[in-house]
Amino acid sequence: MNDKSRREFLLKSGMGLGGAALSGFIPGFGYLTAASAAELIDPLAPKAPHFPAKVKTVIWLHQNGAPSTLDLYDYKPELVKLAGKPIPESFLKGIKTSTQGGITKLFNSPKRQFKQYGESGAWFSDLLPNLAQHADKMAFIKSSVTVGATHDISILKLNTGDVNPGRPSLGAWINYALGSANKDLPSYVVLYSGDREPSAGSVNWSAGFLPAVYQGVAFRPGASPILHLDRPGGLAASEQKNALALLKNLNLKRAAYYPEDTELQARIRAYELAERMQATAPEAVDLSKESEATREAYGLNDEATKAYGEVLLRARRLTERGVRFIQVVNGGADNEITSWDAHNSLEENHSKMAKLVDKPIAALLADLKERGLLETTLVVWASEFGRTPWGESGDGRDHNPWGYTQWVAGAGIKAGTTFGQTDEIGVQSQGQTVDTYDLHATVLQLLGLNHLKTTFLHDGRSERPTVVYGEVIKDLLA
Amino acid sequence: MVSKIIKIALYLALGFGALTAQGEVDEDFMTTMEDLNKSLSSNISVKDGKAATAEATEMEKMFVEVEAFFVKKTDAADGVKWSQDSRELSAAILKSVVAGDFDTAQQQATSLSKTCKACHKIYKKKD
Numbered sequence: 001m002n003d004k005s006r007r008e009f010l011l012k013s014g015m016g017l018g019g020a021a022l023s024g025f026i027p028g029f030g031y032l033t034a035a036s037a038a039e040l041i042d043p044l045a046p047k048a049p050h051f052p053a054k055v056k057t058v059i060w061l062h063q064n065g066a067p068s069t070l071d072l073y074d075y076k077p078e079l080v081k082l083a084g085k086p087i088p089e090s091f092l093k094g095i096k097t098s099t100q101g102g103i104t105k106l107f108n109s110p111k112r113q114f115k116q117y118g119e120s121g122a123w124f125s126d127l128l129p130n131l132a133q134h135a136d137k138m139a140f141i142k143s144s145v146t147v148g149a150t151h152d153i154s155i156l157k158l159n160t161g162d163v164n165p166g167r168p169s170l171g172a173w174i175n176y177a178l179g180s181a182n183k184d185l186p187s188y189v190v191l192y193s194g195d196r197e198p199s200a201g202s203v204n205w206s207a208g209f210l211p212a213v214y215q216g217v218a219f220r221p222g223a224s225p226i227l228h229l230d231r232p233g234g235l236a237a238s239e240q241k242n243a244l245a246l247l248k249n250l251n252l253k254r255a256a257y258y259p260e261d262t263e264l265q266a267r268i269r270a271y272e273l274a275e276r277m278q279a280t281a282p283e284a285v286d287l288s289k290e291s292e293a294t295r296e297a298y299g300l301n302d303e304a305t306k307a308y309g310e311v312l313l314r315a316r317r318l319t320e321r322g323v324r325f326i327q328v329v330n331g332g333a334d335n336e337i338t339s340w341d342a343h344n345s346l347e348e349n350h351s352k353m354a355k356l357v358d359k360p361i362a363a364l365l366a367d368l369k370e371r372g373l374l375e376t377t378l379v380v381w382a383s384e385f386g387r388t389p390w391g392e393s394g395d396g397r398d399h400n401p402w403g404y405t406q407w408v409a410g411a412g413i414k415a416g417t418t419f420g421q422t423d424e425i426g427v428q429s430q431g432q433t434v435d436t437y438d439l440h441a442t443v444l445q446l447l448g449l450n451h452l453k454t455t456f457l458h459d460g461r462s463e464r465p466t467v468v469y470g471e472v473i474k475d476l477l478a
Numbered sequence: 479m480v481s482k483i484i485k486i487a488l489y490l491a492l493g494f495g496a497l498t499a500q501g502e503v504d505e506d507f508m509t510t511m512e513d514l515n516k517s518l519s520s521n522i523s524v525k526d527g528k529a530a531t532a533e534a535t536e537m538e539k540m541f542v543e544v545e546a547f548f549v550k551k552t553d554a555a556d557g558v559k560w561s562q563d564s565r566e567l568s569a570a571i572l573k574s575v576v577a578g579d580f581d582t583a584q585q586q587a588t589s590l591s592k593t594c595k596a597c598h599k600i601y602k603k604k605d
Binding site: 094435452455457461462463464466467468469470471 | 515516517519520521523524581584585587588591592595599600
């Protein structure tokens with residue numbers, strides 16, 4: 001069945017959208033406009049933004065485990081001076097510490113050295129020598145705040161805007177609002193470099209209450225990122241085509257009786273997409289044709305950076321092919337150090353984790369720039385929270401949701417700037433803070449979407465990506 | 479109708495109105511406010527002027543209670559200020575909704591939510 005006959009089938013079948021759209025009401029969907037009826041036929045059809053977009057693709061680099069940005073970007077001479085002493089009470093006003101380590105003495109790694117880079121004079125520590133070369137491409141957000149003191153909860157908030165499961169992730173909202181720019185690939189892809197799916201799970205790329213078709217599609221790391229993409233041995237192409245056609249017909253007949261079953265609609269879409277992906281996806285994720293210089297730049301020739309470098313190189317290839325939202329979650333450095341979560345031995349953890357990401361992210365920024373893609377791509381360094389200036393277990397740091405650094409680079413960004421700050425020792429943000437909702441609102445703005453008007457009616461309530469919050473951080477925008 | 483439902487819900491949530499009359503603002507009261515705030519945001523979004531008017535009116539009244547609660551505490555000047563700001567924002571939302579300016583009302587509702595969050599950071603016992 002071709003596209004035309006499929007549409008005809010849907011319109012004429014028991015799903016009855018054609019007739020129902022005339023009356024304007026469909027049980028389970030409520031009143032429909034002509035546009036929303038069209039969406040039911042092709043929910044991933046490209047949709048116009050609210051205003052001209054600066055960004056076509058977002059690469060969302062989730063630094064899993066929460067790095068200490070005090071040891072990467074947020075240089076605090078006062079912390080160096082006060083290391084080993086109790087934290088002055090005045091710095092703790094208004095914060096509720098429910099983290100497991102309690103509040104101990106201030107801690108500073110004696111090996112840490114900071115230098116300013118670029119015309120912007122942005123501070124970088126010795127842990128990020130390669131990223132430091134791109135200082136002038138970045139806009140730092142040094143007053144990031146969030147809620148929660150445990151990883152899974154704050155990761156959920158980072159990705160969905162809420163601490164409870166059930167809301168759509170940012171990528172799903174974008175997929176819903178803009179549709180797909182490449183019908184042969186998923187428009188929302190999740191890449192991870194660990195040897196298993198990130199511990200916080202697929203709820204972080206879920207469609208939540210949006211139709212399931214908008215959820216993210218996870219690609220595995222390694223040489224075969226998409227399982228079962230090849231036709232099974234012994235099955236002729238014509239046999240597979242016939243089998244899929246039969247399956248689609250059966251699914252469409254069932255969908256006609258249950259038009260509210262978005263899981264089934266998503267499954268029909270997934271089968272169609274999978275069929276098209278058999279032809280296009282292997283090439284999209286195949287790194288073998290990349291030049292030796294590119295492989296070297298991304299760190300593919302070094303075991304310490306290979307896994308993360310591969311997923312970032314894949315991210316660039318997907319960017320070239322119009323994937324709208326690429327969510328990248330880092331794995332660990334080795335069997336012992338599985339994330340940035342340095343409750344102890346911060347020096348060892350961060351040396352290895354920084355090495356894991358520093359060269360590949362620097363290569364990604366350089367590569368995007370060289371190919372002209374940075375003009376339409378937004379790269380975001382994000383984490384679920386930061387880490388405390390006080391120590392834990394002697395040489396680690398605890399979780400800090402009150403003040404930490406994230407950055408954005410690329411299209412529409414006021415590059416080489418810093419927004420916000422933390423206090424003199426890096427406990428809390430000062431002045432205007434940037435919560436996850438604000439970051440989401442800003443990303444949506446760059447994609448041409450007004451977060452207040454990106455809405456979906458769920459259980460009788462108009463929901464939006466930023467819940468009831470969100471403020472576009474205009475100082476970050478060019 | 480919506481206004482009636484809100485009033486009944488408030489009546490039940492506030493323990494027949496006795497608590498707030500004594501300047502007590504408890505967890506149930508705040509939960510009701512949070513729900514009301516979410517509903518208000520939704521009704522502004524779908525441009526339901528009648529429901530949004532009723533909810534903004536209720537919010538403004540409730541912030542009078544919150545303000546009284548913080549005044550009574552005597553050591554919570556910032557709480558008094560936040561509740562005053564919130565009361566004024568509720569009134570501004572009401573004005574925008576009545577004028578049919580839902581875009582401005584949504585901006586104001588977002589500012590109101592941010593003010594709530596700032597106050598909760600200091601005074602809410604748990605997140």
